[in-house]
Amino acid sequence: MAESSFDPSQADGRWQRAWDEAQTFRADSGSSKPKSYVLEMFPYPSGRIHIGHVRNYTMGDVLARYKRMRGHEVLHPMGWDAFGMPAENAAMEKGVHPGQWTRANIEHMKAQLQRLGFALDWSRELATCEPEYYGHEQALFLDLYEAGLVYRKESEVNWDPVDQTVLANEQVIDGKGWRSGAEVEKRKLSQWFLKITDFAEELLEGLGALERWPDKVRLMQENWIGRSQGLQFSFTLSTGEPLAVYTTRPDTIFGASFVAVAADHPVARAAAQGNPSAEEFIALCKRGGTTAAELETAEKLGFDTGVTARHPFTGEALPVYIANFVLMDYGTGAIMAVPGHDQRDFEFATKYGLAIPRVVADSVAQASDPFGVGAESGEGVLVNSRFLDGMGVDEAKAEVIRRAESESWGEGKTVWRLRDWGVSRQRYWGTPIPFIHCATCGVVPAPKESLPITLPEDVDFQTPGNPLQRHEVWKRVECPQCGAEATRETDTLDTFVNSSWYFLRFASQPADRPFDPEEVAKWLPVEQYIGGVEHAILHLLYARFWTRALRRMGRLEVAEPFASLFTQGMVTHETYARRGADDGRQSFFSPEEVERSSDRAVLKADGFPVEIGRVVKMSKSKKNVVDPDTIVERHGADAVRWFMLSDSPPERDLPWSDAGMEGCARFVHRLWRLFGQYDAGAEGTEDKPLERKTHQTIAAVATDIEALGFNKAVARIYELTAAVEKAAPAASRSRAILTLVQLVAPMMPHLAEEAWQKLAQPGLVADAPWPEVDPALLVEDEVTIAIQHMGKLRDTLSAPKGASKADLEALALASEKVQRSIDGAAIRKVIVVPDRLVNIVT
């Protein structure tokens, strides 16, 4: 066979067209084959594909192609999470309409994805910003409303007083608006909520069945949902009013030394009446951001209201503080503070000179031990607590609840950390919430026939705030109940709503309904879902909730959308920077601008060195990005795909390296040369070791792909390649070469098709079956036994597989090296692990 080189710039496009023409990856829901739904989290169309997307989609692609080879009918779709803030930012900065910007990005990114040869069913492509998608979402939202899962309530937002705009958390930097720089305030707005808390128990219990989810994700969701058993009871205040508090540590009730309420608690507001300093303190609490991280890292501050609360057991008058670390959203918005056994309370008590009683100790004898640097929140026995003294923490909790209930001043209560999902966004580029505000009828749902309620096109982004709210024409509508003039809801839905059901729409796309239950039932649950860990909680919890809500409404059979979840790591790159001589600030350089040698990096422009910084997630701000297009153009899609799979385990970060990328490109060509040595008519003696290696590799690669251990599969393929290269020409060798083509087909599909054709195999390798394994060839007959003395390796010996313990022991003792190490000492014990090792203990 004549030598010719593999040219990806020709081959990639040719095979991509061939798959497209043959509609190879079109999913047929009518197929009788077993079905597999392989899904990667759909991208936000930011403009260009990021190398992280390439990694994510390559993993899914390998699995999708492998499943096809294993005889499955595979659904592997792609779409666009197309609503969101960046489009509005682009509109403000460049004056381009969000829709135009988004659609142009989609077009560009789709072409980029297609150049990578992904086995996607593009006929099911969807974009959440199109009325054909969000109109159905509006219908589903109305269904949820009818099911009683949608309601309105007041909730806080970040308010920029200068721009007169609601800010996202990421737009608040150090408590200030990102554009205006003004101090951000918390402001209350009436907003739409989904009752995810109705499903708290279900979502928690359901985690148990998600066996193919990472434990860490299940644990994070469990903690997020946060079921706690505690006591809710009321203090009687010195004003005569009751004050309800909730505590998860009723056992420590005798250690309470003060009571604290949230800044917007009615008790706080009452205290502020005619008290300017209390008012000032509440205003102080309203400044700054709304995030939990900010609230909890902020210095603990309080204000003594002068009101006291009567302790239910001791009758002691406890001071009532307004405190910035108490949240109105959790429990009752008021706490009994036990500084000895809660760190936040401890810090607060220390700052304000309040008592820190000890009520839990390691033993009864240590009842008066002083505290160290912080609170002690661990296990122990109760002390200084009257009837609880000597009890364990759990026993004491139960006892306090029992007494509270029998004396009817409190009750045991399960409280969830999970809060209802606020879905209102005061923005243009999102799904309009299908409701109408009427002066007489109130808030009424838009009639289903009026859907989709589409976004107006004529909007301006030069003024801050929500363009929908300013759009007098779009807003004006007839009240569906009384026919009077009314206005549309101008809030749009959180983009997490868009991604909470897109996997259903991929499975079934009727024009008149969101999805067809029967079609959905054929594909769901998703066999393998792949995406970043950053979605471990919110997106995945919301999608689970949405699916369960639809099931409760009788719209779906399936309870959990994703049978198996995989969270992949980020792609990272080292950074190149120089520090400015005057201000000391770092300016970054892109890899393109830098010449990297083994121990240093210089700027191409001036030949002087730049600082090589840490290896971090690729980001525009650090300029440590690599453009997929450039790399694909330079090395071909297969080499890039191979690099994405090599070396780093998929759940970990993948450090980009040009050298590693080039190594992958070399391997593509090395394989091509080897494939060229295939000889269909090869004769000669059978090469048993090669046959064995070939079959062991088929089995190992299959296991590795199924477990998404791509880096291990890659290593096995390297080994087999080296073994085939070394082997003498024979029928076994040619069989191994053909096998190799099939093994790399899911990973390097273009090379594999090219080789498949060159080796005169029928059809497309994409349609070929996965090679069969001969189980007889998987077993080795000789094994290497490690010989240790006192746990230290002294020798290795070869022995027949399955040799008896006595034989192995004799063999070990016969070793000269072992005897030298023992040096005549008395043997006390010999540990023999069959087929593994012998350890001699003296």
Place this chain on the structure above:
RNA sequence: GCGGGUGUGGCGGAAUGGUAGACGCCGGGGACUUAAAAUCCCCUGACCUUUGGUCGUGCGGGUUCGAGUCCCGCCACCCGCACCA
């Protein structure tokens, strides 16, 4: 701050409680070539008195015949924290 994770050669990593470093990258040496590129072969954890030995999986302890792996306590970094997606 709270919740979750990660840590092994120069680098990415491999290793059911049983030979630590498979495989890849970098680096070194050699072959081929007028030369270079490409390709192929060999070496490549550190140290030492080098046919051998000692040390070595973030740090400090522990369990075990045997620990990268299990237990306890630290450290560093990464992810999430409800309006980024």
